[in-house]
Amino acid sequence: MILQVENPVVEVHDLTVSYDRKPVLWGIDLTLPAGALVGVIGPNGAGKSTLIKAMMNLLPVSSGYVRIFDQPLKQVYSRISYVPQRESVDWDFPASVFDVVLMGRYGQLGLFKRPRKADKDAAMEALEKVGMQGFANRQISQLSGGQQQRVFLARALAQNADVYFMDEPFAGVDIATETAIIQLLRLMRDQGKTVIVVHHDLQSASEYFDWVVLLNMRLVASGPTEQVLNQELLEQTYGGKLTLLSKVGDLLRKQEFPAREKS
Amino acid sequence: MQDFIEFFSFTDANIRYVTLGSVLLAASSAVVGCFTLLRKRALVGDAVAHAVLPGVCLAFILSGTKNPFILLIGAFVTGWLSLVVIDYITSRSRIKEDTAIGLVLSVFFGIGILLLTAIQQTGNAAQSGLDKFLFGSAASLIGEDLIAFGVVAVLLLVAVVLFFKELTLLCFDQAYARTIGFPVRGLELLLTTLTVFAVVVGIQAVGVVLMAAMLITPAAAARFWTENLKVMLVLAALIGAFSGIAGAFVSYTAPSMPTGPWIVLIVSMIAILSFALAPGRGWVARILRQRRNKTRILEENLLKLLYQLGELRQDYGSARSLEELLERRNIPKSEALGGLQKLKRQGYLQKDDGRWLLTPEGEKRGRRVVRLHRLWELYLTQYLNLASDHVHEDAETIEHIITPELEQRLIEELNYPDLDPHSARIP
Numbered sequence: 001m002i003l004q005v006e007n008p009v010v011e012v013h014d015l016t017v018s019y020d021r022k023p024v025l026w027g028i029d030l031t032l033p034a035g036a037l038v039g040v041i042g043p044n045g046a047g048k049s050t051l052i053k054a055m056m057n058l059l060p061v062s063s064g065y066v067r068i069f070d071q072p073l074k075q076v077y078s079r080i081s082y083v084p085q086r087e088s089v090d091w092d093f094p095a096s097v098f099d100v101v102l103m104g105r106y107g108q109l110g111l112f113k114r115p116r117k118a119d120k121d122a123a124m125e126a127l128e129k130v131g132m133q134g135f136a137n138r139q140i141s142q143l144s145g146g147q148q149q150r151v152f153l154a155r156a157l158a159q160n161a162d163v164y165f166m167d168e169p170f171a172g173v174d175i176a177t178e179t180a181i182i183q184l185l186r187l188m189r190d191q192g193k194t195v196i197v198v199h200h201d202l203q204s205a206s207e208y209f210d211w212v213v214l215l216n217m218r219l220v221a222s223g224p225t226e227q228v229l230n231q232e233l234l235e236q237t238y239g240g241k242l243t244l245l246s247k248v249g250d251l252l253r254k255q256e257f258p259a260r261e262k263s
Numbered sequence: 264m265q266d267f268i269e270f271f272s273f274t275d276a277n278i279r280y281v282t283l284g285s286v287l288l289a290a291s292s293a294v295v296g297c298f299t300l301l302r303k304r305a306l307v308g309d310a311v312a313h314a315v316l317p318g319v320c321l322a323f324i325l326s327g328t329k330n331p332f333i334l335l336i337g338a339f340v341t342g343w344l345s346l347v348v349i350d351y352i353t354s355r356s357r358i359k360e361d362t363a364i365g366l367v368l369s370v371f372f373g374i375g376i377l378l379l380t381a382i383q384q385t386g387n388a389a390q391s392g393l394d395k396f397l398f399g400s401a402a403s404l405i406g407e408d409l410i411a412f413g414v415v416a417v418l419l420l421v422a423v424v425l426f427f428k429e430l431t432l433l434c435f436d437q438a439y440a441r442t443i444g445f446p447v448r449g450l451e452l453l454l455t456t457l458t459v460f461a462v463v464v465g466i467q468a469v470g471v472v473l474m475a476a477m478l479i480t481p482a483a484a485a486r487f488w489t490e491n492l493k494v495m496l497v498l499a500a501l502i503g504a505f506s507g508i509a510g511a512f513v514s515y516t517a518p519s520m521p522t523g524p525w526i527v528l529i530v531s532m533i534a535i536l537s538f539a540l541a542p543g544r545g546w547v548a549r550i551l552r553q554r555r556n557k558t559r560i561l562e563e564n565l566l567k568l569l570y571q572l573g574e575l576r577q578d579y580g581s582a583r584s585l586e587e588l589l590e591r592r593n594i595p596k597s598e599a600l601g602g603l604q605k606l607k608r609q610g611y612l613q614k615d616d617g618r619w620l621l622t623p624e625g626e627k628r629g630r631r632v633v634r635l636h637r638l639w640e641l642y643l644t645q646y647l648n649l650a651s652d653h654v655h656e657d658a659e660t661i662e663h664i665i666t667p668e669l670e671q672r673l674i675e676e677l678n679y680p681d682l683d684p685h686s687a688r689i690p
Binding site for chain 2: 053056057058074077078080081082084088089090093094095096099100103106107109111112113114115139141155159
């Protein structure tokens with residue numbers, strides 16, 4: 001069940017992504033509606049993070065393209081916001097919580113310019129939204145996992161974007177943080193923002209999201225949660241690996257074949 | 264001593280130049296080095312430093328002069344080339360970055376030494392002094408050289424100030440930088456170029472072999488003292504500048520001495536002292552913290568023992584002898600005695616005829632430790648499903664670190680319990 005929408009916020013067309021020539025995502029065709037809280041769900045190694053990273057143009061793609069608001073990514077930097085995985089950075093960096101959140105304003109500031117007072121206000125406001133205002137001057141090396149995740153979220157909020165891409169924001173956080181984050185995401189959705197979240201927990205997925213994308217190396221399903229989260233589609237996503245698909249992928253890598261004849 | 268006064272009075276114009284030059288070089292490379300370090304590319308600086316040697320030699324062979332601008336350009340070209348080669352090898356083959364750096368460093372340096380030896384054997388009179396690039400000579404930083412290197416050093420500092428925000432983000436979170444539309448490739452290129460320049464200007468004073476130390480060591484030392492990047496930059500610059508002056512002094516008083524090794528020794532001393540003495544991160548601070556923890560554990564254990572004895576005999580008011588305490592728990596006698604004396608000084612104990620008695624404050628603290636111990640045991644059995652005979656050891660440590668807030672939450676979660684898993688009353 002792959003439901004395509006009219007006037008999508010995000011459009012992914014025939015996207016194939018490879019690591020070292022081995023495709024990890026095959027021909028993804030995906031459209032996502034505006035104002036939805038979208039969960040990208042699938043087993044380990046399904047390519048969930050890869051999909052988000054490819055959407056953010058952080059990975060080279062073997063084929064296909066991504067359009068956001070019907071424009072290439074380069075045109076809409078100011079309207080999108082990315083929350084990387086918490087582990088992707090070294091938290092032993094000499095910076096305070098406030099410094100990191102302020103980075104959310106750098107995009108609007110552009111090169112050379114120093115953060116202005118208004119930027120600092122926006123950063124502080126973002127910190128308040130995640131309940132971390134008391135930690136503004138704390139060193140980031142002293143934060144717990146949940147607090148780190150909130151800081152990253154605050155940085156994204158400070159951007160004031162329209163679409164948010166979040167890579168595993170619920171991974172390794174305490175229950176209080178998880179509740180706080182999901183409340184915040186719902187609030188953002190209610191304000192008309194689109195939030196796309198990579199998520200690994202099936203249990204909470206049906207409760208959290210109103211649109212679900214099921215992924216396992218290829219797109220299994222995309223649609224409203226209640227239509228997508230059913231036995232059959234979940235079995236397709238989680239049951240039985242597509243051994244043939246990975247075998248062919250391995251072959252491409254070993255023989256140094258391109259995934260597309262022309263790229 | 265006389266040298267010392269002569270040097271630091273700065274009356275001699277040469278000394279002024281040499282000092283100024285060394286300070287600029289050392290400070291600018293230290294500042295750039297902060298970003299190289301935070302980007303975890305410290306080794307790259309070393310590769311560049313070694314790779315500039317063939318450039319210097321080639322520039323000399325082609326031009327026949329020791330004009331600093333020409334040598335600088337030569338150094339810059341091969342320094343840069345080495346980075347391109349490292350990048351190429353890492354992206355186009357299965358060779359990992361550390362291996363690529365090792366390969367490039369030794370190949371470029373080998374070619375450099377080869378060229379240097381060839382030049383020295385031609386008997387060209389103009390070549391004398393080229394070997395200064397191996398180990399550096401701050402004292403030779405005069406006239407034209409100083410202007411050339413000084414200008415580059417100032418440019419480096421200006422670039423870092425101008426791009427502070429961008430370089431910080433690049434080092435902290437490169438992927439994010441890209442998603443907000445920053446020209447990450449361009450910024451990488453900028454940092455690479457700054458690194459190469461820092462190395463190129465530094466080699467005159469320190470020499471190619473040890474230049475990496477000037478780039479990385481001040482930054483590593485500064486990191487120990489602060490958690491603020493701006494402060495770290497300033498500190499690194501100061502540490503670099505100090506060792507620069509020291510190097511210039513050595514170079515002035517003992518011209519036959521290679522300056523580079525001296526500067527590196529001095530900056531390394533500062534780094535070692537930083538690792539040892541810095542508050543929070545340093546060794547000494549950590550040892551002190553551990554010792555504090557140990558005394559605290561000892562003191563609380565003693566108070567706990569006295570409280571437990573009181574509990575056992577249903578009598579908190581009478582004094583206990585040291586032997587009575589040690590019977591219940593094996594603590595080295597001298598240690599226990601020291602702890603007891605200290606607790607007395609702090610007002611938690613009274614001494615009565617060679618025996619020890621809890622003061623009201625001591626009783627309160629002892630009771631709290633016993634309470635935490637039993638609460639934790641209960642928590643472990645209830646929430647972690649541990650057997651009740653396995654929880655004592657855990658609680659022995661945890662009882663000392665639970666804060667009042669955690670204590671409150673523990674009590675609430677356990678629903679204000681009366682008895683621990685061994686059916687002892689929770690006081």
